[in-house]
Amino acid sequence: AQSVTQLDSQVPVFEEAPVELRCNYSSSVSVYLFWYVQYPNQGLQLLLKYLSGSTLVKGINGFEAEFNKSQTSFHLRKPSVHISDTAEYFCAVSAARTTGTASKLTFGTGTRLQVTL
Amino acid sequence: GAVVSQHPSWVICKSGTSVKIECRSLDFQATTMFWYRQFPKQSLMLMATSNEGSKATYEQGVEKDKFLINHASLTLSTLTVTSAHPEDSSFYICSAFRARTIGETQYFGPGTRLLVL
Numbered sequence A: 001a002q003s004v005t006q007l008d009s010q011v012p013v014f015e016e017a018p019v020e021l022r023c024n025y026s027s028s029v030s031v032y033l034f035w036y037v038q039y040p041n042q043g044l045q046l047l048l049k050y051l052s053g054s055t056l057v058k059g060i061n062g063f064e065a066e067f068n069k070s071q072t073s074f075h076l077r078k079p080s081v082h083i084s085d086t087a088e089y090f091c092a093v094s095a096a097r098t099t100g101t102a103s104k105l106t107f108g109t110g111t112r113l114q115v116t117l
Numbered sequence B: 001g002a003v004v005s006q007h008p009s010w011v012i013c014k015s016g017t018s019v020k021i022e023c024r025s026l027d028f029q030a031t032t033m034f035w036y037r038q039f040p041k042q043s044l045m046l047m048a049t050s051n052e053g054s055k056a057t058y059e060q061g062v063e064k065d066k067f068l069i070n071h072a073s074l075t076l077s078t079l080t081v082t083s084a085h086p087e088d089s090s091f092y093i094c095s096a097f098r099a100r101t102i103g104e105t106q107y108f109g110p111g112t113r114l115l116v117l
Helices: none
Strands: A003-005 A010-014 A019-021 A024-026 A031-038 A044-050 A056-058 A064-068 A073-078 A087-095 A111-116 B004-007 B010-013 B019-025 B030-038 B044-051 B067-073 B076-081 B090-098 B106-108 B112-116
Touching: A003 A087, A010 A019, A019 A111, A024 A073, A031 A064, A031 A073, A044 A056, A044 A064, A044 A073, A044 B106, A073 A087, B004 B090, B010 B019, B019 B030, B019 B090, B019 B112, B030 B067, B030 B076, B044 B067, B076 B090
Parallel strands: A010 A111, B010 B112
Antiparallel strands: A003 A024, A019 A073, A031 A044, A031 A087, A056 A064, A064 A073, A087 A111, B004 B019, B019 B076, B030 B044, B030 B090, B067 B076, B090 B106, B090 B112
16 A cells, blocks of 8 residues: 655745755655645546656656656755645556556545745 | 546636546547646645446545546546535546556546535
8 A cells, every 4th residue: 555645734935936846756666756836625646647758757848857866855845836726736657557457546635835925 | 648638727616516527538549547636826636546347446535436436448548526616626637557568657537626605
C-alpha cells in the first residue's frame, strides 16, 4: 500500500513570489506520482506526473516538480505565482504498472495555496 | 482529448430517495472508472473501482448495497445512492482510466454535489 503526506495544509504567498508545496510518499513498490489542482466546486485537473526518466517534471501553468527517490519526495514548485493559482493542490501516488491496467490513486490531504496581492 | 463528464452537477433530494449519478468518458474508452467521495475541505477518498462488464470492487467500509455501481459500457459508469440520508451529502467525483496505455493517468469528472435534506 502507498501513503502520501502533505505537511502544509495552507500556504499563503504574495503574487509573483515563488512557492513550493511539499509532498512525501511511502511505498514498498515503484510508484507513479501526480499533482492535481482543484478549483472550488470543480473536479481535479492534472498538473503534472512522474512515471519514469528525468526526475524534473514540467507541467501546465508554469508548475514543475522534482522526484527525489532517496527522500521519497515530490515537491511542487512555481517560480512566480498568480492570483489565479489560488486553489487546492493534491499530491497523489499509485503503484507503477507494467501493463495497461489501472492502479488506485492514493491522495494526500491537500494544500490550500492562497495567493494575495 | 480525455474529457470526462458527470451528470447531474448538483442534486438535492429528500431523505429516503435514491439518486443516480452518471460518469461518462466523452472521447475515449475507459475500461476502469473510479468513484471518489470528498467531504468539505478534505481529500478524496476512493469508494470503489468500476470495471466494464464486471462487478465493482468496493473499498473497506463502503456499503455496496447502498452505493450501487454499474459499468455497462466502455464510456459509462453510474453510481446510485440508495435510500439517501443526510450523512450521504457530499461531493462525488468519478475518474476514468484510458484503456491499454501504460502509466496512463486518471481523468477526473467535474464532480456531483449531493445534498440530502
